Amino acid sequence: MSESAAPEAVVVIDDDYAMRLSCAKIVSKMGLRVEVFEDGARGLEAVAALKPGLVVVDLKMPGISGLEVVSRVHEIDPQIIMVVITGYATIDTAVEAMKSGAYDFLPKPFSPDELRLIVNRGLERRRLALESQRGEVERALLKRTFVTFVSHQLRSPLAAIHQYLDVLQRLDEAGDSPARRREWIGRCLKRTEELQSLIADWLTLARVEGGALLKERVEVDLKSTIVNILENYRAMAAAEDVALEVSLPEGETRVRGDRTCVSVLFDNLITNAIKYNRRGGKVTVSGGFCDGEIVIAVGDTGVGIPEKYRPFLFDEFFRIKDSGVKRTEGTGLGLHISKRIVSEMGGSIEVESQAGIGSTFRVRLPAWREPADDAEMGGWE
Amino acid sequence: MCAKVLLIDDDRDFRTSVKSLLESSGYQVAEADSGHAGLLKVLEYKPHVIVLDIMMESSTEGYGVTYALKYLDEYAEFRGIPVFMVSSIKESPDERFPMSAEVEMIRPDRYLTKPLDIPRFLQLLEKAVASGVATD
Ligand SMILES: Nc1ncnc2c1ncn2[C@@H]1O[C@H](COP(=O)(O)OP(=O)(O)OP(=O)(O)O)[C@@H](O)[C@H]1O
Numbered sequence: 001m002s003e004s005a006a007p008e009a010v011v012v013i014d015d016d017y018a019m020r021l022s023c024a025k026i027v028s029k030m031g032l033r034v035e036v037f038e039d040g041a042r043g044l045e046a047v048a049a050l051k052p053g054l055v056v057v058d059l060k061m062p063g064i065s066g067l068e069v070v071s072r073v074h075e076i077d078p079q080i081i082m083v084v085i086t087g088y089a090t091i092d093t094a095v096e097a098m099k100s101g102a103y104d105f106l107p108k109p110f111s112p113d114e115l116r117l118i119v120n121r122g123l124e125r126r127r128l129a130l131e132s133q134r135g136e137v138e139r140a141l142l143k144r145t146f147v148t149f150v151s152h153q154l155r156s157p158l159a160a161i162h163q164y165l166d167v168l169q170r171l172d173e174a175g176d177s178p179a180r181r182r183e184w185i186g187r188c189l190k191r192t193e194e195l196q197s198l199i200a201d202w203l204t205l206a207r208v209e210g211g212a213l214l215k216e217r218v219e220v221d222l223k224s225t226i227v228n229i230l231e232n233y234r235a236m237a238a239a240e241d242v243a244l245e246v247s248l249p250e251g252e253t254r255v256r257g258d259r260t261c262v263s264v265l266f267d268n269l270i271t272n273a274i275k276y277n278r279r280g281g282k283v284t285v286s287g288g289f290c291d292g293e294i295v296i297a298v299g300d301t302g303v304g305i306p307e308k309y310r311p312f313l314f315d316e317f318f319r320i321k322d323s324g325v326k327r328t329e330g331t332g333l334g335l336h337i338s339k340r341i342v343s344e345m346g347g348s349i350e351v352e353s354q355a356g357i358g359s360t361f362r363v364r365l366p367a368w369r370e371p372a373d374d375a376e377m378g379g380w381e
Numbered sequence: 382m383c384a385k386v387l388l389i390d391d392d393r394d395f396r397t398s399v400k401s402l403l404e405s406s407g408y409q410v411a412e413a414d415s416g417h418a419g420l421l422k423v424l425e426y427k428p429h430v431i432v433l434d435i436m437m438e439s440s441t442e443g444y445g446v447t448y449a450l451k452y453l454d455e456y457a458e459f460r461g462i463p464v465f466m467v468s469s470i471k472e473s474p475d476e477r478f479p480m481s482a483e484v485e486m487i488r489p490d491r492y493l494t495k496p497l498d499i500p501r502f503l504q505l506l507e508k509a510v511a512s513g514v515a516t517d
Binding site: 041044045048151152155156158159160161162163164166167170171174181185189191304 | 445
């Protein structure tokens with residue numbers, strides 16, 4: 001999944017034995033890893049598993065056609081560079097292949113130099129694309145799949161509940177068992193809650209995106225907000241056998257923002273710290289001042305967040321699904337929303353974490369200043 | 382003979398209700414919670430029909446399953462197994478780019494939407510089992 005520093009892999013798919021052999025020789029002499037396959041099906045499997053940087057494929061093969069390989073490879077990873085090998089009379093197909101996303105083509109017969117050149121150029125282009133567009137490409141993909149994803153997220157719990165009720169109704173006619181009925185109703189309630197919290201998250205996000213924070217900026221006291229939230233979660237923490245500790249500084253802890261949003265922010269961090277903790281662990285909320293900012297740290301003694309995931313932590317829908325990581329229910333929107341809130345308020349949020357030991361989320365927010373101070377900055381209408 | 386159905390879906394609640402439904406209709410049922418687990422289960426359980434969720438962990442995980450069934454040698458004996466594709470999103474397969482394995486493996490009337498329309502589902506399943514047995 002992550003890009004490693006190992007030499008880039010090249011996959012060659014060609015039904016011609018001699019061709020495979022010579023391509024492999026040339027490419028491996030370039031210091032690249034190379035794997036060869038004689039048909040499209042096997043080649044595609046390998047592409048899915050190896051995530052090579054470049055694929056060389058013969059357009060004319062029995063079985064899955066080269067053209068189809070081209071489009072399938074790009075379904076697997078649009079960043080893989082495709083080079084197609086064509087016979088003398090198949091330039092039309094080559095053009096077709098380029099239209100479906102191939103990077104370039106090599107007409108047969110070709111020299112080792114021609115292959116080397118095209119592979120080098122292809123990989124160079126990939127490197128550039130990866131470096132400069134990485135973020136953009138990902139964002140574009142995300143946007144495109146966003147609507148599908150959201151409707152999937154919203155419909156799944158609803159479909160599960162509906163299916164339970166439907167089946168229950170049917171089994172009832174056949175004499176249902178009360179134990180099963182009780183269990184299923186319990187699950188329906190759970191899924192309903194899940195749906196509720198998803199909708200609540202969406203509404204908050206819409207609120208933040210709609211600029212509620214800019215419009216409605218009032219004085220919010222962090223200390224009392226946090227104490228209230230902790231109070232709300234006493235029972236949940238006790239059930240998970242997690243201790244809650246708080247040590248907020250003396251003095252002013254007021255910021256300027258939207259009351260609901262500020263609550264949502266710390267609510268997210270505190271529930272995460274409880275959810276992703278261990279039995280017998282603890283959550284510590286502490287605070288301080290630094291350069292006109294109030295710094296609040298929410299620390300836990302939980303599972304921690306492996307380093308490789310940290311860059312994605314604040315992305316919408318991101319959830320860690322490692323086997324080693326505790327599986328809890330959630331929407332994957334909490335931290336994304338939190339980050340949005342913090343940045344709208346002119347602050348920042350960062351995380352420190354050690355896998356297996358715990359995590360600390362640190363929020364910095366500009367301290368409240370009397371409106372008079374702001375007059376010269378353009379007021380706050 | 383008691384037909385065996387394999388449910389591949391990452392939603393445990395969906396599996397639970399559908400399993401009870403199928404068992405009460407006389408089927409044997411096994412479950413798998415991911416495409417990968419499903420593929421392993423296919424070899425071990427040797428189902429007659431597969432009910433497959435398209436959008437599991439990754440948005441196209443279900444397609445990986447049809448792909449393996451269609452092209453991998455270990456699955457040669459399942460190449461013709463009836464597969465029902467289930468999704469919670471209403472979309473017809475021709476509204477998106479169809480994948481070849483899928484087009485060849487899944488008949489258009491075997492795309493179902495969650496929640497399943499129970500009478501229709503049971504009817505289709507019965508037919509699928511009958512056809513599978515007939516061509517065995
Ligand atoms: N304190 C923490 N310790 C370890 N992992 C965490 C912690 N906070 C968040 N994570 C990881 O980051 C992911 C994203 O968190 P986020 O709060 O955005 O969503 P969530 O907890 O899955 O759902 P929800 O929004 O309903 O709380 C989580 O799934 C979890 O894997």
